[in-house]
Amino acid sequence: MATWRNLLALTVLAVGTVPLIAVFPGQSVAARELVPDKAVMVMRHGIRAPLDGEVPAGTRTAAPWPAWSVAESVVTPHGERALEIVARADRQLLARRGLLDRAGCPKPGKVAITANTSPRAIASGEAYAHGVAQGCGLEVAHRAAGEVDPIFEPLRARATAFDASAAVADIERATGGMAALVKRDRAELALLDTVLGCGGDCLPPGAPAVAPGGDGHDIALSGQIRSASGIAQVLLLQYLEGMPADQVGWGRIDEKGLERLGRLHADLFTVFTRPPYMASHQASALGRRILDNLERGPDFEVLMGHDTNVTALAAALDVDLSASGYATNDVPPGGAILIERLHDRRTGERFVRVSYRTQPPAALRALRGDVSLTPLVLPACGTELCPYAAFVSALGGRLAPGAS
Structure with a gap:
């Protein structure tokens, strides 16, 4: 029950x-x-x-x-x-x-x-x-x-008359810019780096940016926020799937840590769905x-x-x-x-x-x-x-x- x-x-x-x-x-x-x-x-x-x-x-x-x-x-x-x-x-x-x-x-x-x-x-x-x-x-x-x-x-x-340039402008207004998101999430990015265990700079290089997508009817996110968001989600999925503790983030993360990293995954929605225009x-x-x-x-x-x-x-x-x-x-x-x-x-x-x-x-x-x-x-x-x-x-x- x-x-x-x-x-x-x-x-x-x-x-x-x-x-x-x-x-x-x-x-x-x-x-x-x-x-x-x-x-x-x-x-x-x-x-x-x-x-x-x-x-x-x-x-x-x-x-x-x-x-x-x-x-x-x-x-x-x-x-x-x-x-x-x-x-x-x-x-x-x-x-x-x-x-x-x-x-x-x-x-x-x-x-x-x-x-x-x-x-x-x-x-x-x-x-x-x-x-x-x-x-x-x-x-x-x-x-x-x-x-x-x-x-x-x-x-x-x-389905709508979506304007990618207007969307990007509104995202920048709502978030303060991708660099601001990276700065806000420095502690979580450092925790993710520790979990990955590569010895530093584990994420692919690239400046954080949001821009109109190639077809003009979408947006493209790049840089640390894009990379970290997906990785944070994979680590949570490992835990929810019931993988052994030593396989969840290689044993270097617990449930409270996963909750902290969830902020990085939520950044996707801070960009793609939560700004008023989006x-x-x-x-x-x-x-x-x-x-x-x-x-x-x-x-x-x-x-x-x-x-x-x-x-x-x-x-x-x-x-x-x-x-x-x-x-x-x-x-x-x-x-x-x-x-x-x-x-x-x-x-x-x-x-x-x-x-x-x-x-x-x-x-x-x-x-x-x-x-x-x-x-x-x-x-x-x-x-x-x-x-x-x-x-x-x-x-x-x-x-x-x-x-x-």
Whole structure:
């Protein structure tokens, strides 16, 4: 049975179909009768082997990197199992909130899973489907192989009128420049150098820079931030995969050290998804899909994508993502943003609440069911319970228009 922590502390969860009786900050003594009627979860895929180039060519280490049991970028059996576990926990959470039945196959149209076209996203969707509705044959929807899905890869899909030069200018404003990021992260870069054990200057040389991509519809990041971010992620993946301690960073890093290095991986999103211009374009199609689902979609839909999708959505919502064991805005495998629509049975008023759902690193490593749910307070709303119209306006107003 999953252990849920950091649940909305003032919410009393009823059993079965009895509505939620909840008291929220600023509310009168008379409790609202809040009933969840829709939920959308935007999730990162499961634990995978390193991507091609994630450890850049020219990176120096004192010993060879440990081998993985699967090909590059593929979700591991351990990662699939972790997704099944968290899916069961999600099913029980939504059942306690009255949105889904506790067991059995969901009724047609109740639950949907949509994945990006990458094999790791599809495999993750299938593992999640097995966990959330075991033996029910719940299908994972996705586009054909080779197609680019604008929900998950909007820049590649040219889903918006993206201007790479405008993007670079906004990134520079938001971050203070790549040299400033390197200076800010000097301690973490030194720790990474120690873990690599090469004796100094382990990362490939090159000045940190961000520039328009070759096709003018993307950006290119180079230098220490780009190199260090991928390496930091590989070290975390080794730990989450359950590799022996002497293979996780060659035995030179522990969980707290990995959390520190997570700041280097989060730098990717400081550049690619969190600046206002990048967030508006990276979350454009995704945000509209969410708003559409809250109006007319299934009771519960999972959008299985990547950390860029989760962090872009967080930026569009103007929130940071913090969870125990991870650096701020470094979304772990299986980490997700849960968006719920609720209505008050007494008044008909509609609301939205948003949460960040993760599993602690040790739980992923040991395949335990511990799950953390952290409420997110949107600045546009000021409380955990956001009026529906305010949520729609806040998110919709931060999305770039679709390409004409």
